[in-house]
Amino acid sequence: MPQEVGKQYSELLRKYITHEDETDLYAAQQVSRKFIEKKISPEEVISLHKTSVEQIFPDLALRIGPSYDFLIEIMIHYGLALMEHQSLVRKQEALQIEMDVAVKVQDMLLETTVPKVNGLDIGVVSKPAKKMSGDYVYFIEQGNEEACVAVADVMGKGLPAALCMSMIKFGMDSLREKATEPHHVLEVINQIVEKSMDDSMFISMFYGKYVGATSTFTFGSAGHEPALLYRAEEDRFVELDAKGLLLGIRKDVDFQQKSIELATGDFIVMLTDGVTEGRNAEGFIEEDVILGMLRDVKNLPAQQIVDHLYTELFKMQNYMLHDDFTLVLFKKE
Amino acid sequence: MNLQVDVQEKDCVHVFKIIGEIDAFTAPTLKEQLEKVADQPECQAVLDFKDVNYMDSTGLGVFVAFYKKVKAVNGSVKIVGLNKRLKRLFEITGLDDVVEIEMESGDTNGTV
Amino acid sequence: MDNRSSVEIFTEWDIVAARQLGRNEAKNSGFGTVDQARITTAISELARNIYLYAGKGKIEIDRLSTDGMKGMTIIASDEGPGIPDLRKVMEDGFSTSGGLGAGMPGVKRLMDDFKVESEVGKGTIITATKWLR
Numbered sequence: 001m002p003q004e005v006g007k008q009y010s011e012l013l014r015k016y017i018t019h020e021d022e023t024d025l026y027a028a029q030q031v032s033r034k035f036i037e038k039k040i041s042p043e044e045v046i047s048l049h050k051t052s053v054e055q056i057f058p059d060l061a062l063r064i065g066p067s068y069d070f071l072i073e074i075m076i077h078y079g080l081a082l083m084e085h086q087s088l089v090r091k092q093e094a095l096q097i098e099m100d101v102a103v104k105v106q107d108m109l110l111e112t113t114v115p116k117v118n119g120l121d122i123g124v125v126s127k128p129a130k131k132m133s134g135d136y137v138y139f140i141e142q143g144n145e146e147a148c149v150a151v152a153d154v155m156g157k158g159l160p161a162a163l164c165m166s167m168i169k170f171g172m173d174s175l176r177e178k179a180t181e182p183h184h185v186l187e188v189i190n191q192i193v194e195k196s197m198d199d200s201m202f203i204s205m206f207y208g209k210y211v212g213a214t215s216t217f218t219f220g221s222a223g224h225e226p227a228l229l230y231r232a233e234e235d236r237f238v239e240l241d242a243k244g245l246l247l248g249i250r251k252d253v254d255f256q257q258k259s260i261e262l263a264t265g266d267f268i269v270m271l272t273d274g275v276t277e278g279r280n281a282e283g284f285i286e287e288d289v290i291l292g293m294l295r296d297v298k299n300l301p302a303q304q305i306v307d308h309l310y311t312e313l314f315k316m317q318n319y320m321l322h323d324d325f326t327l328v329l330f331k332k333e
Numbered sequence: 334m335n336l337q338v339d340v341q342e343k344d345c346v347h348v349f350k351i352i353g354e355i356d357a358f359t360a361p362t363l364k365e366q367l368e369k370v371a372d373q374p375e376c377q378a379v380l381d382f383k384d385v386n387y388m389d390s391t392g393l394g395v396f397v398a399f400y401k402k403v404k405a406v407n408g409s410v411k412i413v414g415l416n417k418r419l420k421r422l423f424e425i426t427g428l429d430d431v432v433e434i435e436m437e438s439g440d441t442n443g444t445v
Numbered sequence: 446m447d448n449r450s451s452v453e454i455f456t457e458w459d460i461v462a463a464r465q466l467g468r469n470e471a472k473n474s475g476f477g478t479v480d481q482a483r484i485t486t487a488i489s490e491l492a493r494n495i496y497l498y499a500g501k502g503k504i505e506i507d508r509l510s511t512d513g514m515k516g517m518t519i520i521a522s523d524e525g526p527g528i529p530d531l532r533k534v535m536e537d538g539f540s541t542s543g544g545l546g547a548g549m550p551g552v553k554r555l556m557d558d559f560k561v562e563s564e565v566g567k568g569t570i571i572t573a574t575k576w577l578r
Contacts, residue, residue, distance in 0.1 A: 047479045076486045080551045084537045155394045200398035223426035245427030
């Protein structure tokens with residue numbers, strides 16, 4: 001330990017014992033900060049204190065000395081615990097950096113661009129509850145006439161989830177030129193992930209394809225939350241469900257495929273359970289509430305509708321997301 | 334939030350009575366109990382959800398893993414006592430087509 | 446003068462004897478109170494590991510004097526089960542979380558030099574040195 005620090009401590013202690021002035025205690029606080037900076041361990045501080053006390057009260061040294069030795073012994077483990085803690089903090093900082101890199105890689109790898117399709121207005125919002133999301137949205141654009149979208153929820157988060165997402169992405173990319181029929185896409189992706197996934201993992205996925213020329217939306221679902229269809233003319237909502245098992249559970253699965261035609265003002269809302277399973281203090285946020293919100297802003301552009309819904313539901317949940325939250329909206333102009 | 338799992342065995346069928354909410358915090362408890370029997374040859378299990386009012390995706394993950402393991406040893410899983418919300422969860426996920434679900438009234442729904 | 450002394454570890458009382466020996470040697474070597482306590486704690490941890498995991502073993506203490514440097518070496522040896530995963534026991538948080546005490550990283554921190562040789566099924570030798578400054 002640097003001698004000047006020891007001397008400073010000794011003088012300060014002597015001063016305080018004489019005057020018992022708050023100024024000295026304030027100075028002591030500064031000293032303790034310096035000790036920590038210089039990595040002086042708790043047991044060394046006690047040893048320093050012992051030496052100082054023995055200098056100030058030489059006649060007491062023999063009587064109280066051993067009590068300090070006892071305390072030094074006790075403090076050794078505190079010193080170790082402190083060092084361990086500091087080393088774990090450094091480790092955590094390193095992990096944090098690694099995690100940030102992983103998040104960046106995920107963002108880059110899974111980047112998607114919202115397609116521009118004649119007569120279709122698209123809005124999307126996807127917010128992770130934690131750093132890495134379990135929700136995934138991927139678009140495929142085919143000229144200005146067609147657009148495909150996958151909205152998936154991967155059970156589990158972090159790297160395993162990101163790897164599953166990349167399987168979905170590459171599955172969709174490899175099919176884009178050949179066949180993009182929803183039931184076929186789901187079958188192929190199911191076979192890819194079934195082989196490579198851990199037992200407790202699964203993916204739910206909604207897949208839709210919009211064709212501008214006919215204004216038709218064709219879709220299939222692998223165990224995913226049904227999408228919602230708003231019929232402008234009738235001012236009512238319809239659930240778009242199609243039968244299909246979660247991805248990654250069985251090798252050969254058939255997926256039902258359905259088609260609907262969109263009229264002007266109609267829109268389709270694809271979502272994940274982070275939207276429908278939102279909880280507030282009173283319990284679950286009911287579907288009626290969500291439908292009501294959608295109806296309130298139905299005349300706004302697609303992006304504004306999803307942004308509004310996100311903001312309102314976020315508020316209702318006390319500004320906390322319990323689960324990843326994803327909304328994709330296709331609106332016929 | 335608590336979860337209790339009572340296990341009973343009668344005539345070679347393991348009956349799991351699950352009580353509480355199954356979420357990220359409580360799912361490991363269920364997993365631990367299920368794993369004890371999952372790889373027994375031709376394991377037969379009944380999961381009673383009568384006193385479960387909520388299950389999230391973590392819980393579903395535990396169930397899926399159990400289902401896969403039991404299938405691998407040629408066993409069977411039956412589910413009873415689903416409330417409306419949980420029944421919907423099993424329907425949406427398509428799991429009602431691959432496991433036997435017995436409704437309160439006694440009718441069965443889908444068997445493989 | 447014989448520079449080596451040792452204590453056999455069989456019972457928990459032997460841990461105390463090893464501590465006592467270490468403290469005396471440290472004091473005689475000229476270590477200050479804090480370093481005495483550190484060396485003793487290290488010995489205590491090593492002896493305790495022998496007692497808990499190997500059943501029996503030995504703590505030896507060497508007084509060193511080389512190139513004008515003075516110091517003390519602790520050698521803890523046993524013919525116990527050995528350490529299967531050295532990396533794991535040297536990790537922070539591994540032993541402390543189980544309430545086992547300062548563990549190996551703690552001993553390493555208390556001393557200046559630290560070396561482990563371990564073979565599964567054969568035993569473990571840990572050598573730790575503290576230099577007098």
